[in-house]
Amino acid sequence: MPTNGLPTIIPPYLKKGDKVAITCPAKKLPIPMTDAAQLLTSWGLEVVLGDTVNASYHQFAGDDAFRTADLQRFIDDDSIKAIICARGGYGTIRMVDLVNFGGLTDKPKWLIGFSDITLLHAHIISNYGIACIHGQMPLNIPDASKYSLETLRMALFGEELRYTLPANTCNRQGKANGILVGGNLSLMVAISGSASDVDYTGKILFLEDVGEYLYAVDRMLRCLKRAGKLEHLAGFIIGGFTDLKDNDIPFGQTLPEIVMDIVKDYHYPVCFDFPAGHISNNCSLILGQSVYLDVQENQTIINY
Structure with missing residues (x-):
């Protein structure tokens, strides 16, 4: 069950010919969406670019109302089957409460992104029970690994996602099933106690x-x-924690x-170094959907 007690809703998987939209709910873009459009077109999809991909308002892709309207347009357009957030940065928290997500209840569609987009994932999963994809975004495509992009295609088109990771001496062994929630640690803390917060009980938590x-x-x-929030988890997956810094006096x-x-003091399995986060090999995870976690002595298996 998702965090609001509703049955999990899996949006329809994509098929060739479907329309997908690129919008920018946070920071403005420094490059055009050429690579992303070419990639998505090569998958047989029709790409619609939002007004925000060319917009600039201080550090944002347009002011809050402008970014809201762009996202709202694609939520309400039944011909759009997936909404891909162009980048993260900062800004989603400024406009999330201005968006009417109600259209997703009758016409669920995939929302893709990571980092600052964690807020949208959590809000949609918690309030509407609709699964989302934590995966590569258009800004990152030029530097993304081919495998990570392939996992995004697989997630969107409904192909099986299964990951087998090498052993890590820091892992804590065990098996767990549960709805996967999480994303960026800073954002998960930022939404704590808000209308976008999630229920962690019985969930498998992913953080980066x-x-x-x-x-x-x-x-x-x-x-x-x-x-x-950590006491009653079913399992814990630690992704990429990149560019960590220390003080002059080491922590x-x-x-x-x-x-x-x-x-x-808890006993659930813990897996380190899952390849997702601010890394080139940012593999896709379906948040809001039940996942199986098996942390063994010699390997870790994660599948849906």
Whole structure:
């Protein structure tokens, strides 16, 4: 069950000839969407570019009302079968409460992105029970691995996603089934207690982040723990925590040591180094859908 108690809604998988939209709900784009349009077209899809892909308002892709209208247009357009967020950055939290997501209830469609888009994922999953895709965004396509882009195609077209990861000595073994929730750690903390927050109980939590100080990661995870959000998880998947920084006086713990110290009193499986986040090999995950996690001594298996 998703976080609001409704049955999980899986949007219709794409087929060749479907229309997909690219919109930019956060930071403005520094490059045109040429690579993304070529890739999506090669998959047999028709690409519609939102007004926000060429817009600029300070650091944003248009002001809040402008970005809202662009996203709203594609939510309400029944011919659009998936909405792909062009990039993250910052800005989604400024406009999420201006959007009417009600059209997704009758006509669910995929929403794709990561980083700042975590807020949209969480809001849609929590309030409407509709699955979303955590995966590569158009801005990142020029630097993305071919495999990560292939996992996005597979997720959109309904092909089986199954990941087998090498053993990690930091892992905690075990098996779990549960709805997958999460995304960017900073955003999951930012939405805590809001209308976009999710119920963590019985869920498998995935987290990633970029450019944070080790002490800040420790603080954010402890915020989630103190809020009771980590105690009743079914499982925990740690993705890419890239470009981590330390102070002149070292914090004294690595990322795995921070995580395992915080969850040491719990007994669910913990998997490190899942290839998703601010990395070139940002493999796709379907949030809001039930996932199987099997952390073994010699490997970890994750599939839907």
